[in-house]
Amino acid sequence: MTDGPTYGFDTLQVHAGAKPDPATGARNTPIYQTTAYVFRDADHAAALFNLQEVGFIYSRLTNPTVAVLQERIATLEGGVGAVCCSSGHAAQIMALFPLMGPGLNIVASSRLYGGTITQFSQTIKRFGWSCTFVDFDDLDAVKAAIDDNTRAIFCEAIANPGGYITDLDAISAISDDAGIPLIVDNTSATPYLCRPIEHGATLVVHSTTKYLTGNGTVTGGCVVDSGKFDWSANDKFPSLSQPEPAYHGLKFQETFGPLAFTFHGIAIGLRDLGMTMNPQAAHYTLMGTETLSLRMDRHVLNAEKVAGWLENDPRVDYVTYAGLKSSPYHDRVAKICPRGAGGLFTIAIKGGYDACVKLVNALEIFSHVANLGDTRSLIIHSASTTHRQLTIEQQRAAGAAPEVVRISIGIEDADDLIADLDQALAKASS
Ligand SMILES: *Cc1c(COP(=O)(O)O)cnc(C)c1O
Numbered sequence: 001m002t003d004g005p006t007y008g009f010d011t012l013q014v015h016a017g018a019k020p021d022p023a024t025g026a027r028n029t030p031i032y033q034t035t036a037y038v039f040r041d042a043d044h045a046a047a048l049f050n051l052q053e054v055g056f057i058y059s060r061l062t063n064p065t066v067a068v069l070q071e072r073i074a075t076l077e078g079g080v081g082a083v084c085c086s087s088g089h090a091a092q093i094m095a096l097f098p099l100m101g102p103g104l105n106i107v108a109s110s111r112l113y114g115g116t117i118t119q120f121s122q123t124i125k126r127f128g129w130s131c132t133f134v135d136f137d138d139l140d141a142v143k144a145a146i147d148d149n150t151r152a153i154f155c156e157a158i159a160n161p162g163g164y165i166t167d168l169d170a171i172s173a174i175s176d177d178a179g180i181p182l183i184v185d186n187t188s189a190t191p192y193l194c195r196p197i198e199h200g201a202t203l204v205v206h207s208t209t210k211y212l213t214g215n216g217t218v219t220g221g222c223v224v225d226s227g228k229f230d231w232s233a234n235d236k237f238p239s240l241s242q243p244e245p246a247y248h249g250l251k252f253q254e255t256f257g258p259l260a261f262t263f264h265g266i267a268i269g270l271r272d273l274g275m276t277m278n279p280q281a282a283h284y285t286l287m288g289t290e291t292l293s294l295r296m297d298r299h300v301l302n303a304e305k306v307a308g309w310l311e312n313d314p315r316v317d318y319v320t321y322a323g324l325k326s327s328p329y330h331d332r333v334a335k336i337c338p339r340g341a342g343g344l345f346t347i348a349i350k351g352g353y354d355a356c357v358k359l360v361n362a363l364e365i366f367s368h369v370a371n372l373g374d375t376r377s378l379i380i381h382s383a384s385t386t387h388r389q390l391t392i393e394q395q396r397a398a399g400a401a402p403e404v405v406r407i408s409i410g411i412e413d414a415d416d417l418i419a420d421l422d423q424a425l426a427k428a429s430s
Contacts, residue, residue, distance in 0.1 A: 009076065009192060014290045017071030031283045032064040051247060051255075051267060061270050065279035069286050073212070073222050076191040076289070077204050080227030081262030083270065084220060084282065088187060088207020089119055090275035091221030095183050095205050097273065098239045098264050099151040102128030106152045107145045109136040109166065111159040111399065113207075114386050116185070120154075136166055139174065146178050151236060153180065157196055158188040158337065160372075161382065161399045161406040162320035163345040165332040172200025179234050187211070187373065188344050192296045193337045197226040203261070208281075210373025213288040214295055218281040223265060227258030240264055295375065298411040300340030305414040306407075306421070310347055315425045317403065321345035343409040344372055346399060353402035355428040356381045360405065362424035365416060377410035377417055 007015075018029050037056035039045035047053040056062050066084050074082035085091050096106065108120055110133040120131035134141045136155050146153075153175045155166045168184060175182040181202030186194060190211045196204050206212060208220035231240035231253045240260050243249035246268065252260040270276055300323070307321035322329035323341035333341045349355045359381075360368045366379045370386055380386065382400035395401055409417065 010293050012075050013072070013192075013292050016075035017068040018286070029065055029068045029283070029286055031279045033279055034063075035059050051250065051263065059279070060274055060276050061266050063276075063279050063282070065286075066277050066282040069208075069277075069282040069289075070222070072286065072289055073191075073206065073208075074224050076292075077186070077224045078191075078195055078197045078226075079204065079224035080258045082222050082224040083262060083265035084208070084222045084277040085270070085275040086221065086277055086281075087219045087275075088113075088185075088205070088209055088221040089115060091205045091207070091223050092116065092119060092185070094221075094265055094269050094273065094275060095203050095223045096124070096129070096152065097269055098261065099181065099237060100127070100129045104128075104149050104151045105130045105132060105147070106154055107132050107134060107142060107150055108153070109155040109159060110134060110397070111136070111162070111164055111166075112154075112156055113160045113185070113187070114382070114398070114400075117398070136171060139170055142171065142174055146174070146180070150178065151180055152183050153178075154183045154185070156185040156188060157194040158322070158342045158344065160188065160344070161346050161404075163188070163322050163342055164320070165322050165329045165336050165341065167332055168194075168196055168199035168201060168336055175202070176200065180236065181229050188342050189337055190292060190296055192293045193300070193339050193342055197224075197228075199336065202226050202229045207373075208285045208288075210371075211288075211296065211299075212292065213285045214291065214373070214375060215288065216371060216374040216376070218284045220277050220281045220285055221275075225259070225261040225265075227261075229261075231260055239268075244268070295411055296339070296342075299343035299409055302411065302414045302417065303341070303343040303345065303409040306409055306417050307345055309418050310421065313422075313425065315350055315429045317348040317350050319345060319347050320399075344406070346404050346406045348401070348403045349405065349425070349428060350403075351429050353383060356403060356405050357384055359424050359428040362427040363420055364424075365412060365420040366407070366424075372406075372408035374408065375411045377412060378408040379405055381405050 048055050070082040108131050132145045134145045172182045183203045184196035184201040186204045187207045187210050204224040206222040231237040240252045252264045256263045304323050307319050310316050311319045366377045369378050383402040387395050387400040
């Protein structure tokens with residue numbers, strides 16, 4: 001099919017990037033389980049290696065099954081290109097790699113997936129990169145954190161763990177003024193609920209492990225490029241604007257224009273860092289994307305019902321779901337996530353740490369796991385698991401206080417989820 005702006009989201013999530021297999025007519029996208037591809041002749045091989053012709057060389061760089069998924073996610077996000085990789089964390093490194101170097105920094109929201117906080121506060125230091133964390137509701141603090149060495153701003157559209165909504169329009173105005181890209185992790189929202197590029201994002205990253213695949217089967221990640229950033233506009237991004245020694249002095253921005261970042265991601269990023277998505281994973285994620293809107297509508301509907309019930313329960317202290325009218329983030333839902341506030345939120349239980357531990361033990365439908373964005377409803381008590389090494393002050397700052405549990409609402413019957421929470425809350429408060 002030819003992808004045009006005339007097709008709606010539900011059509012694109014099924015068809016974008018895919019067509020019947022030219023070799024066999026297979027209607028579903030085959031899993032191209034191959035490492036390498038035969039060159040037509042020596043000239044063809046030379047043209048491919050010079051980036052003069054686009055084609056398949058070796059599956060660390062490109063694979064036809066993965067390519068379909070890349071085009072599908074780019075289309076759903078409204079980007080010009082995408083690079084898939086082995087996990088969401090790989091996607092974050094792939095997004096930062098062309099922008100960064102020793103001594104350079106990023107400014108990131110303090111409300112992020114726990115693993116991202118660790119990656120940005122600890123691991124990237126080994127590359128000589130650093131991260132300043134600030135409250136993204138305090139726009140003056142975001143501006144003040146940017147200095148001459150800042151190369152990107154990073155946040156989540158629907159932010160962990162509370163399901164808060166980030167004002168992407170306000171943040172992208174700041175990144176535009178500073179002449180640096182805004183990178184938005186759209187994992188918790190998905191392109192069905194939020195399209196960050198329409199709110200000024202330069203790059204969108206995903207953990208496809210979550211809602212895009214949808215059922216907890218494979219890990220994967222993706223970096224989508226809006227194609228809107230001119231990497232030559234200032235001297236901050238030499239990897240994209242200056243001659244690349246590994247390709248006879250080719251300049252990515254000059255040669256590939258809006259596709260500069262995507263070509264760099266494949267030709268340098270995947271080639272040299274090797275964080276490649278395998279075709280099996282792409283296959284599972286392609287199947288997941290076909291039902292994305294159906295699942296997200298149900299996640300949202302269920303989250304609204306369950307959060308509304310919890311809010312009125314005397315055993316619960318507060319619920320952070322932005323879809324509730326009582327949420328301070330409720331006004332941003334219509335602007336940033338017009339189809340709903342997602343399926344992720346936290347609740348605080350009146351009985352504190354002990355009641356939370358009893359609650360997660362007593363639940364029967366909800367699974368106690370370190371994951372989100374599954375068809376199954378999931379819960380985690382961060383203070384006794386992922387955040388247990390932190391002090392109570394650090395736990396509170398991360399939104400993982402001892403009395404708080406994070407919930408990822410699945411697509412089961414909302415009434416069954418409520419009944420399960422009801423019986424478990426009874427046990428937790430006895
Ligand atoms: C899970 C997750 C990640 C990391 O993704 P992996 O696929 O587990 O590497 C990053 N950001 C968010 C918001 C996530 O939920």
